[in-house]
Each structure stands twice: as structure tokens, then as C-alpha cells.
Amino acid sequence: xxxxxxxxxLLIGILIIGYAILDGFDLGVGFWHLFAKKKSExxxxxxxxxxxxxxxxVWLLTGGGxxxxxxxxxYASVFSGFYLAMMLVLLGLIFRAVAIEYRDKVDSPAWxxxxxxxxxxxxxxxxxxxxxxxGNVVRGLELNALGDYTAGFFALLNPFSLLCGLxxxxxxxxxxxxxxxxxxxxxxxxxxxxxxxxxxxVFLVLxxxxxxxxxxGGYIRAWDGVDFKRFIPMATILLALVxxxxxxxxxxxxxxxxxxxxxxxTIAFVMLSVATAxxxxxxxxxxxxxxxxxxxxxxxxxxxxxxxxxxxxIGMPIVLGYTWFIHHIFRAKVKxxxx
Numbered sequence: 001x002x003x004x005x006x007x008x009x010l011l012i013g014i015l016i017i018g019y020a021i022l023d024g025f026d027l028g029v030g031f032w033h034l035f036a037k038k039k040s041e042x043x044x045x046x047x048x049x050x051x052x053x054x055x056x057x058v059w060l061l062t063g064g065g066x067x068x069x070x071x072x073x074x075y076a077s078v079f080s081g082f083y084l085a086m087m088l089v090l091l092g093l094i095f096r097a098v099a100i101e102y103r104d105k106v107d108s109p110a111w112x113x114x115x116x117x118x119x120x121x122x123x124x125x126x127x128x129x130x131x132x133x134x135g136n137v138v139r140g141l142e143l144n145a146l147g148d149y150t151a152g153f154f155a156l157l158n159p160f161s162l163l164c165g166l167x168x169x170x171x172x173x174x175x176x177x178x179x180x181x182x183x184x185x186x187x188x189x190x191x192x193x194x195x196x197x198x199x200x201x202v203f204l205v206l207x208x209x210x211x212x213x214x215x216x217g218g219y220i221r222a223w224d225g226v227d228f229k230r231f232i233p234m235a236t237i238l239l240a241l242v243x244x245x246x247x248x249x250x251x252x253x254x255x256x257x258x259x260x261x262x263x264x265x266t267i268a269f270v271m272l273s274v275a276t277a278x279x280x281x282x283x284x285x286x287x288x289x290x291x292x293x294x295x296x297x298x299x300x301x302x303x304x305x306x307x308x309x310x311x312x313x314i315g316m317p318i319v320l321g322y323t324w325f326i327h328h329i330f331r332a333k334v335k336x337x338x339x
Contacts, residue, residue: 001280001296004305008070009279009295011312015066017271019059020130021175021264022323026053028176030096030123031169032195033116041188042116044336046100048183051330053100055323057093062319069308073147073298074282081141081149082133085156089129095122124169131168134274135161135210138219140284143291147283147298160213167210170203171267178247178263182256185333189256196251196259204244207270211237220277232276240269 026049036042068075079086099119103112139160142151177196181189214220220233247262278284282298285291299305 001294002302004302004309005295005299007309008066008299008305009275009282011309012063012066012070013271013275015059015063017268019056019063020267020271022052022059023056024172024175024267025049025179025260026056026176027123027127028172028174029180030119030176031127031173032176032180032192033123034120035195036188039112040336043104044184044188044334045180046103046119048180048334050100051326054097055326058319066308066312070300070305071282071293071295071298072300074293077141077143077147077149077283077293078133078137081151082136082156084153085129085133089126092122092125092129095119097122127169127172128165131165131171132156132161134168135164137283138164138214138274138278139217140219140286140292142287143283143285143293145288145291147291147293160210160217160219163206163210163213167203167206170199170206171270174199174203174247175260175263175267178251178256178260181251181254182260183334184336186336188336193251193254193256197248200244200248200251204241207240214277233273236269236273236276240266240273243269 029045029049033042033045036045064075064079067078095118099115099122103115103119106112136156136158139158141149142155144150174196177192177199180192181196184192243262243265247259247266250256250258250262280295281292282295283293285293300308
């Protein structure tokens, strides 16, 4: 295993974390969209993410592209195995995009309500399926000697992965509630804080059950011998719990920005716990460990990895700078107009 291979494992992890944090809050907003009682509040929800949602999804595309270039066998195995699930994710994202653009084009309650439902469904479906995908990566997949996924679609819907899907949904819903409490004012912001408080308990219980099931199932494969690696996944899980508790306290004190930042840290630590649990595997083969795809046996050539690293070192600061700039420009709270 070379330094370049490990570097690209980390860079892809950073892209996935960035996507989970950034698109996570607007997926969470979509979850709460139908809980708003008034049309003006639902409109404010849409307006709160309007400048950001399409830029946030670029992180997913970049992560997928980086995986394809750096670890082609992993890309081929995962994306072919998750083909139907990925189509459902894309369908949900398309519904979201069209709903945001077309919701206010016709002055009709039925029209608006239909797109409100499409926006909510298009947010909830990807949130669950992302968690299911992560759960299957942690649990492992059935592969053949060529690295092809050999089990069917319904094998992906196992109890652990479905639980991870609920963890993902609750995590994004919590993140979205914190975002709304930060971005909106008045009664709806207070209501969002209430949603966050209730969802916090749901996420905590689901997350701890998933961790327990993962430990009992032997899915944290970095636990080998007495090497220091055995402590890293548990350390990141502990950090996730600490940052989540801090978010809860900020929310209680009505400090929306602090709660949102702490929630972002929680998501980062949850994703880091996944990365440290599976490393050095990219895809663990459940039927024959020798057929597993690892960081060392599934990467591109050193020249490809090095060339991509140069491009990443140029491009990533630009992406980060743009992300900071757009959030800074649209940092003001969104007004909720009376119906």
C-alpha cells in the first residue's frame, strides 16, 4: 500500500463527507417540508436552500468521478451492484430539482401541493438509500473472483443496511432542522428547534443500535489484534456522540449557528467512523475474503493517482472557496411572509 493510494482513499472520504454535510441539510429541509403548516413557511423552506442545493450535489458527482478514476474496480463493483438503488436515488434527485423549479410556476393549490410532495419524497428517498448503501459497504458484499457483485437487489435490503438507512434519514433530518432554526426567524424557527430536539433522540438511539449491531456482526474489521487501529473507529464514534451532544445543547440555548456547526461535525465523525472501520478494504467480500477489493489491489496506476492529485490540489481550494463565498453571500435569514 503506497502513500498515494492512502491519500486518494482520504480524498474520496473528504468528498463524501463534504457532500453529506452540504447536501445533508437540504435533504433534511425536504424531509420537514410537509410538516410546515402554511404555504408561506414551505416557500421559505425552499428559498432557504435555493442558492445552494445544486452546488451541493456537485460534491456527489465529484466523489463518484474521483472513485472511478482512482479505484476503477471499486466503482464498477459498487455502481453495478447498486444499480437499481442508484436509479432510485437519481429519480429522487430529479424530482427535487424539478419541484424546486416548477413549484411556483402555476398559481394553483393542487399544483403546489403536488410539487411539495415530490420535493419531500425526492429528499427522503435518497436520504434512506444513501444510508442503505453505506450499511452494505460496512457489512460487505457478495463478489466473484472478478470483483463483480453476484447477489440480487433484495440482498442489499438486509436488516443492518436498512437500519443504516434509518440512521441516515434521521441524521439528515436532524441536520436540516438545525439549518432551519439557524436560517429562519419567528415561530417556524422555534418549531424547527422542537423538531431538532425530538429527532436528536431518534438519531441517538438508531445510531447506537447500528454501532452495537456492527460490533456484534464483526463489521468493524479494523479490530485486528492489539494494533492501535482497533481504537480509531471507536474514537470517531465517541467524537460523533460528543459533537452531537454539543449540538443538542446549542439548540436548547437557541443558538442555531452553533448547533448547525456541531451537527456538521457529527456527520463528519460518523462518516470517519465508517472509513476507519472498513479500511484498508474498499469492498469486503463476504463469501471469500481473498476476493475483497482493497486500497492496494484496486487502485489506478501511480502515474494516474499522481496526475489526479495535482489536479485535486488545484481544484479543491477553488471548490472550497466558491462554497464559502456562496454561503457568505446568502448568509442572511430568510423571511417568512404571511399567507
